[in-house]
Amino acid sequence: MYKIVYEENDVVIRFEKDLIDQETMSRFLGRISLQSMLKKGNASGAAARMRMKNRLSTFPTGFDLIRDPALNKGTAFTAEEREALGLRGLLPPRIHSIDEQVERVLWNLRKKPTDLERYIFLTSLQDRNKTLFYRVLLDNIEDLMPIVYTPTVGLACLQYGNIFRRPRGIYLTLEDRGRVAEILGNWHRKDIRIIVVTDGERILGLGDLGADGMGIPVGKLALYTACGGIQPSLTLPVTIDVGTNNEVLLKDPLYIGCRHPRVRGEEYDDLIEEFVLAVQQMFPGAMIQFEDFANRNAFRLLQQYRDQVCCFNDDIQGTASVTVAGLFSALRITGGDLKDQKVLFLGAGEAGIGTGDLLVSAMVDAGLSQEDARRRCWFVDSKGLIVKSRTDLTGHKLTYAHDHEYCADFLAAVESLRPTAIIGVSGQAKRFDRQVVEAMARINERPIVFSLSNPTSKTECTAEEAYTWTEGRAIFASGSPFDDVVINGKKFKPGQGNNVYIFPGVGMGVMASWATSVTDEMFLVAARTLAAEVSETDLRVGRVYPPLPRIREVSQAIAMAIAELAYSKGLASRQRPEDLEDYITSLVYEPEYQPYV
Structure with missing residues (x-):
């Protein structure tokens, strides 16, 4: 980790790079510089002392300091800091570590x-x-x-x-x-x-x-x-x-x-x-x-x-990226090929259509034409299966209106289309009922069931339901977290398809490269990177996303991939650092107290 070092009158202050913003650091250095001059009796000129005094007046001390959440350490202020920053008597005498x-x-x-x-x-x-x-x-x-x-x-x-x-x-x-x-x-x-x-x-x-x-x-x-x-x-x-x-x-x-x-x-x-x-x-x-x-x-x-x-919509693009990543991982379990999948969505709003669009891009990369890729994505909205014969369709739904008999409900669509995966983004609880999930298990040896609606009260089915109704054969992911499930003595750890696997890494990659726009290609790259972070151990317990404790490591991998793409596509507005990975690492915020004196 890089250091910013400041020395004056035998006082040395070290700051972890980027852990304290430039404005706060400047104000703080002004205060310490003045303290050092006063303690040393340094009389280097009234003008210099006045400049230091003015800088001191902008830095919080005493009550103002402990009420500033960005600078406050509570009982962790050291004895030296309490003395220098006017905190003596304002805190309990016992000093605690973080x-x-x-x-x-x-x-x-x-x-x-x-x-x-x-x-x-x-x-x-x-x-x-x-x-x-x-x-x-x-x-x-x-x-x-x-x-x-x-x-x-x-x-x-x-x-x-x-x-x-x-x-x-x-x-x-x-x-x-x-x-x-x-x-x-x-x-x-x-x-x-x-x-x-x-x-x-x-x-x-x-x-x-x-x-x-x-x-x-x-x-x-x-x-x-x-x-x-x-x-x-x-x-x-x-x-x-x-x-x-x-x-x-x-x-x-x-x-x-x-x-x-x-x-x-x-x-x-x-x-x-x-x-x-x-x-x-x-x-x-x-x-x-x-x-x-x-x-x-x-x-x-x-x-x-x-x-x-430079903007994006997380409900459209972030959800799409994490869902497509889950499908990439699921296919490592089933052994299937992406271009052979047929995906049926429950819900044709932002999350559903956004995921369909990104999935089509991934299928085109896998060798399908755009038309053939779209025909592998089907949608059921509040009025039934989206097909060309419906006259009430507008906007993005028209893209996925295919020639097929109309099905009034989701179960009928499953039975008719025989999808390899169903993805719930409807916000309607219990829509993946026992009949739907058992139908998927009858059609597929390893049915892919993603119940992604949030919060938990809105989920299409629970992890326990998906595993129980398929006798442990389902590959399941959800939007909200679920506890482990044991079926016939085998423990399953359901993956949480949360956008948190995507947007923090995308944000860091965009920020590091000063990208001027956020593209769909970035979200496809993020999906591939996330899927690559899923280990064989994760897959063996049915988890299609990495464990959350690895989230920072995963986000760093995505940030690197996004920044690399930004530079390769001419989207970065700043010069590429000599060591991009090292530079991104230097930007990472670590929640640790910095020494003030």
Whole structure:
């Protein structure tokens, strides 16, 4: 790990590279320099001393320091730091290591009676000590990711107004038109590289939650840091609040958003465009991730801006990448060839169509024509099988409307089409019922069953159901985590097809290369890289994704692949480092306390 070393008047300060942002480091060095001069009695000139004094006044000390979550160490401040930074008497006298602090956090966490209480506890920790929060999360990622993100974040969004403690990120409303850049400028960090933005209309499978959907950008960015190593100071969550059509929220006195019906049309589009342009002005080089926009806006906004700015839609492209990666892994178990697969999707929204498009690209790479590849992807929406004879189809669904008899329900489609894989992205619980799964087991020796809808309450079937109804022959993956399942004495470890395997690595690769756009090819490369990280041991227990404790290693591999692609395709806007892997490693945030004196 590289070091930044500063020396003055026998005082040596060392900073891990990129663990403290440039602005904070500059302010801190100004403070230490002045302290050193005062202690040494250095009288090198009133002007120099005045410059140092001015720099000192901008760096937090005392209460301000321990209330700054980016700098706070709590009881881990050393005796020297307490003396130098005006902390004596403000903290209990016992000095604890970060490991002891982690132990205290976990002790308290285990005492919480519900997952929502654990979510509130962890977000409160993030508000007061970011380093400790990320250390706890990273060291316990398998246990805590379901608390910080799905499925618990869905429950948190449903009750966001009730559990609201402290504002996070930027909220934009229609009243801010003409001032969006100014409002983005209110954010206390100026070097922003990753933005996650939502309008709250389609939060997970829970529908329109308006401003209460802010829990999703906040949670996603926590995973960018924990799983991808993105410096937290480089991230910004944004909610664009144009109202909500959720009558429960509109009548709720504790709702935190605008209390009017959702605005659409030109007013909506103008606000989105102003936001996108303001990001280019205020945070040049930042990547925008569109998150949980409804179908009516998700596809068209991606189409409108993907070639203009550095952006992507995680529900369309991230979900597609992790799902295709799961299929790559599943075929290592079945021994099948990608171009011979027939995939039936339950759900023809962002996730389904996005996955179909990326799967077609992968099949074309495998040797099929685009037309033949599309004919291997079939969709069932709320009105039945998507076929050419239907007259109600519009938009992206038309691409996958094939010549075939109409089937009114999913089971009939399975029996008629005889797919090798079924993928649930419908947000409708229990749609992969016993009849459907048993039909898949009758048609295939190793049926591929991906039940990807979130949160757990919306999943098409559980891991236990899939394994039990197929007598352990199913290759299963889900959007939410499930416990291990034992069938006939064999233990299965179901894989979680969570986008967290994709977007943190993509973000790091884009950030490292300063890529000017995020392409579909990047997500196909990410899918192949993720699948390659699945070991034979993983496959033997039925897991089609790597274990979560390896997530940073996986994200680094994806970041390397994305950066390499950006440089090879001429998408990188900065010169390639001599050692790209070493450079990316140097950017990785490690949640460790830095010595201040």
